[in-house]
Amino acid sequence: MKTSSFTAIALCTALLVAGTTSALVTNDYFFSASYTVLQFVVLATAWNILGGFTGYVNFGSAAFFALGAYSSIVLDRLLEAPIGLSILSGTAVAALVGLGMGYLTLRLRGVFFAIATLAFAEVLFTFVVNWDYVGGARGAYVVLQGRPPLGFRSFVQFLFAIMALMAAGAVAIARFVQTSTLGLGLAAIRDDEVAAECSGVPTLRLKLVSTTVSGGLMGMAGATFPYFLSYVEPHGVFSLSYAVNSIAMPLIGGMYDWAGPVIGALLLGGLQQVLQVNVSADWNLFLVGALLVVFVTIAPHGIMGWTFRRGRRGRPT
Amino acid sequence: MSGPLLVAKGVTKRFGGFVALDGVDLSVGAGERVGLIGPNGSGKSTLVNCIAGTVRGGGSIEFDGHDLAPLPPHRRIRLGIARSFQIPRPFASMTVLDNLRIPLLYAARAHPLLQRSRGRETEEALSILRQVGLEAKAGRLSRELTQVDMRKLELARAIASHPKLLVADEALAGLSASEVDEILAILLEMKGRGVAVILIEHMMRAVLRFSERIAVLVVGRKIADGPAETVLRDPAVERAYLGQ
Amino acid sequence: MSGPLFANALVSGLLLAGFYAAVSVGISIAFGMLDVVNIAHPAFIILGSYAASIANASMGADPIVTAVALSPAFFALGLLLYRFYHATFERRGREPLRGLAFFFGILFVTEVALILAFGVDYRSVTARYIGTTWRLGTVDLPLRLFVPFVVSVAMTLSLQVFLSRTFFGRAVLAVGQDQLALQLMGVDPVRIKQIAFGISIATAGVAGALLVIIQPVQPSLGREYIGLVFAIPVLGGMGSIAGTLAGAAILGVATSFTATFFGPSWAPAVSFGILLFALAFRPSGLFGR
Numbered sequence: 017m018k019t020s021s022f023t024a025i026a027l028c029t030a031l032l033v034a035g036t037t038s039a040l041v042t043n044d045y046f047f048s049a050s051y052t053v054l055q056f057v058v059l060a061t062a063w064n065i066l067g068g069f070t071g072y073v074n075f076g077s078a079a080f081f082a083l084g085a086y087s088s089i090v091l092d093r094l095l096e097a098p099i100g101l102s103i104l105s106g107t108a109v110a111a112l113v114g115l116g117m118g119y120l121t122l123r124l125r126g127v128f129f130a131i132a133t134l135a136f137a138e139v140l141f142t143f144v145v146n147w148d149y150v151g152g153a154r155g156a157y158v159v160l161q162g163r164p165p166l167g168f169r170s171f172v173q174f175l176f177a178i179m180a181l182m183a184a185g186a187v188a189i190a191r192f193v194q195t196s197t198l199g200l201g202l203a204a205i206r207d208d209e210v211a212a213e214c215s216g217v218p219t220l221r222l223k224l225v226s227t228t229v230s231g232g233l234m235g236m237a238g239a240t241f242p243y244f245l246s247y248v249e250p251h252g253v254f255s256l257s258y259a260v261n262s263i264a265m266p267l268i269g270g271m272y273d274w275a276g277p278v279i280g281a282l283l284l285g286g287l288q289q290v291l292q293v294n295v296s297a298d299w300n301l302f303l304v305g306a307l308l309v310v311f312v313t314i315a316p317h318g319i320m321g322w323t324f325r326r327g328r329r330g331r332p333t
Numbered sequence: 334m335s336g337p338l339l340v341a342k343g344v345t346k347r348f349g350g351f352v353a354l355d356g357v358d359l360s361v362g363a364g365e366r367v368g369l370i371g372p373n374g375s376g377k378s379t380l381v382n383c384i385a386g387t388v389r390g391g392g393s394i395e396f397d398g399h400d401l402a403p404l405p406p407h408r409r410i411r412l413g414i415a416r417s418f419q420i421p422r423p424f425a426s427m428t429v430l431d432n433l434r435i436p437l438l439y440a441a442r443a444h445p446l447l448q449r450s451r452g453r454e455t456e457e458a459l460s461i462l463r464q465v466g467l468e469a470k471a472g473r474l475s476r477e478l479t480q481v482d483m484r485k486l487e488l489a490r491a492i493a494s495h496p497k498l499l500v501a502d503e504a505l506a507g508l509s510a511s512e513v514d515e516i517l518a519i520l521l522e523m524k525g526r527g528v529a530v531i532l533i534e535h536m537m538r539a540v541l542r543f544s545e546r547i548a549v550l551v552v553g554r555k556i557a558d559g560p561a562e563t564v565l566r567d568p569a570v571e572r573a574y575l576g577q
Numbered sequence: 578m579s580g581p582l583f584a585n586a587l588v589s590g591l592l593l594a595g596f597y598a599a600v601s602v603g604i605s606i607a608f609g610m611l612d613v614v615n616i617a618h619p620a621f622i623i624l625g626s627y628a629a630s631i632a633n634a635s636m637g638a639d640p641i642v643t644a645v646a647l648s649p650a651f652f653a654l655g656l657l658l659y660r661f662y663h664a665t666f667e668r669r670g671r672e673p674l675r676g677l678a679f680f681f682g683i684l685f686v687t688e689v690a691l692i693l694a695f696g697v698d699y700r701s702v703t704a705r706y707i708g709t710t711w712r713l714g715t716v717d718l719p720l721r722l723f724v725p726f727v728v729s730v731a732m733t734l735s736l737q738v739f740l741s742r743t744f745f746g747r748a749v750l751a752v753g754q755d756q757l758a759l760q761l762m763g764v765d766p767v768r769i770k771q772i773a774f775g776i777s778i779a780t781a782g783v784a785g786a787l788l789v790i791i792q793p794v795q796p797s798l799g800r801e802y803i804g805l806v807f808a809i810p811v812l813g814g815m816g817s818i819a820g821t822l823a824g825a826a827i828l829g830v831a832t833s834f835t836a837t838f839f840g841p842s843w844a845p846a847v848s849f850g851i852l853l854f855a856l857a858f859r860p861s862g863l864f865g866r
Binding site: 071072073075120121124126127128130131132134135136138139142143145146256260263264267298299301302304305306308309312313316 | 614616665674675677678679681682683685686688689690692693797800801803804807808811842843845846849850852853856857
């Protein structure tokens with residue numbers, strides 16, 4: 017299926033789902049939970065572009081998510097910017113930082129890169145905690161004024177629709193990357209970087225594209241977060257749960273295909289939403305961590321690895 | 334073009350205190366078949382790495398009129414230098430066919446990312462696989478191949494990059510006599526396409542069959558370079574192999 | 578900048594450096610010599626802290642005594658963990674990032690398990706020397722820093738002696754460089770690696786007990802030490818104990834000065850910032866391998 021067709025179908029599906037649920041479902045909790053699950057679809061898909069497709073593990077997903085969130089806060093303080101502008105800027109800032117961080121660290125072996133991403137997240141966290149303009153450790157409030165736009169009954173429904181579109185977009189981008197020549201090059205880097213370089217793949221350039229796209233999409237997911245929660249503080253935004261989930265979900269779903277992170281996010285994200293009601297947040301996190309350990313040990317190719325024995329990349333020919 | 338294809342002058346490489354290469358000169362002309370021999374640890378693989386760009390050393394290397402010093406490996410292969418690895422390094426998660434599409438798209442094309450891959454390279458990939466005898470296994474995952482087939486895949490990948498110079502690093506190690514013949518046949522065929530080959534080998538019979546010219550490396554220095562019969566009768570070469 | 582303030586920051590930094598060496602020497606072994614990216618190392622440190630704290634609270638045991646008493650247990654834990662890691666990840670060949678994800682999961686699970694078992698409150702220990710401070714001229718020598726410093730340096734130096742003078746130790750140094758040669762000498766590399774990794778985890782346990790003497794601990798403290806634990810071997814050179822001491826000195830003094838002159842909330846950024854800097858410019862360290 018051509019990329020343009022897929023993208024159109026994905027976006028239309030998102031609009032359809034958002035539209036029908038908004039009309040039929042009145043319980044705002046549904047939208048809140050679904051927003052969170054779809055947010056994980058974006059995060060997991062974004063992470064996997066660098067992680068599963070290119071083979072570079074990023075432990076600092078929270079940092080890019082936070083960049084998106086905090087750029088929205090800054091824009092809100094400066095200009096009371098509309099949400100569309102916030103999304104654009106969050107994506108752009110995170111993408112630029114992804115590019116910059118990639119440039120500094122991608123010459124390193126994969127293992128050192130992973131550690132560097134963790135270090136980067138901690139350094140960013142420290143800066144944010146000490147930055148009073150965005151509230152520092154006390155946090156910041158962002159409140160949506162007036163009536164929900166476009167006739168939605170509540171802001172949560174509106175944000176859910178936006179997140180649905182973002183999820184569709186992220187998935188379309190991931191699929192495009194995977195099935196393009198770029199994706200073939202990334203897979204070569206993942207399998208054997210030296211051999212890839214010696215086969216003509218411009219490894220540094222492709223890795224930079226990967227970190228930029230991956231980081232940008234994670235920032236996109238974070239851009240609407242302040243509007244969703246109304247109150248944002250550093251420990252929450254930089255929570256390690258983002259790092260663990262964005263690794264566990266693609267791992268469980270399957271890292272070699274765009275569909276894997278989606279499956280993992282829907283399953284694991286959905287599970288967490290259900291458990292959250294009955295069980296403490298800490299048990300929730302324990303479960304995610306335990307699943308990560310179990311899957312990486314016995315099923316590293318995830319659910320898709322079980323069903324697609326040949327482990328093929330979907331290629332349109 | 335006039336002048337040799339590859340001109341390496343004074344190539345030097347140190348690893349800490351250990352001198353792997355100590356001022357090696359080597360020239361290769363278009364379509365030439367050069368054998369590179371020497372005892373273990375003499376620096377043959379290091380020389381390959383210096384030419385391919387995976388290791389940075391001293392001295393100068395010119396290829397097809399271009400100075401290689403500022404170029405990373407992926408640019409060198411696009412210029413026409415291909416190398417196969419001593420221990421095959423296939424792209425394990427991909428099929429045999431996809432393994433070939435990578436050099437076809439990235440090494441042999443002008444703008445790989447700007448082109449919509451309509452699968453045209455698939456035909457050429459299959460044709461190359463046919464030449465090396467792997468066509469039947471095109472759809473298999475590369476990590477499932479036998480040793481010999483992996484060696485063939487290494488060479489096929491090198492061929493797919495449309496090289497002017499192919500450096501085969503111990504492509505025959507550990508193979509049976511008939512397998513050696515199969516691989517040698519592929520390499521001998523390269524001259525017909527105007528591709529120069531540097532064959533790095535320990536197997537003397539194969540080196541003799543293959544080479545128009547032989548260069549000998551010992552402890553990082555080149556001690557002989559000339560027609561096969563002359564070189565192998567050189568007392569210095571005999572000493573290097575037997576006297577140490 | 579006042580003289581006494583400077584001097585005190587320097588001394589605290591050097592005392593901390595000794596402790597930092599103990600914290601990271603395990604990674605120098607595991608990552609530097611065995612190529613095992615045990616990003617969960619800080620988790621074992623915190624486990625050591627909690628063990629010392631519990632023994633202290635229930636039996637009044639001195640943390641250092643607990644550390645020594647429990648080191649065989651930590652050693653055994655390291656042995657088993659390496660066995661599992663080797664069977665599951667190393668044998669399958671090229672997928673080193675799986676091992677990394679595995680250890681990350683372990684780090685995370687350990688932290689959450691501690692939260693579930695003990696909550697997020699800070700825990701500390703009491704001992705006779707913790708409140709005492711010696712005076713050398715204008716310089717303070719708080720015993721809660723000095724005692725861990727002494728134990729750390731003792732541990733690090735004995736490790737150095739073990740590695741360079743005993744057969745097992747030399748085998749450990751060798752296994753990182755040339756496994757085949759070791760096998761040809763009739764030594765099983767896997768056994769050696771197991772022992773080395775066991776030692777690595779044992780040092781983590783001891784470091785944990787020392788940590789809880791220096792400051793109160795809570796479960797997520799482990800994460801803050803990841804930067805440190807990797808920055809020091811990277812700075813000082815993987816697999817070099819002398820390098821570890823040098824790297825620890827740099828980090829200890831840098832952290833101390835930052836905390837004194839810029840405020841403690843900036844201190845965690847120091848280790849991570851230095852790590853990034855070191856990775857960007859000298860991945861093989863000052864005493865490169």
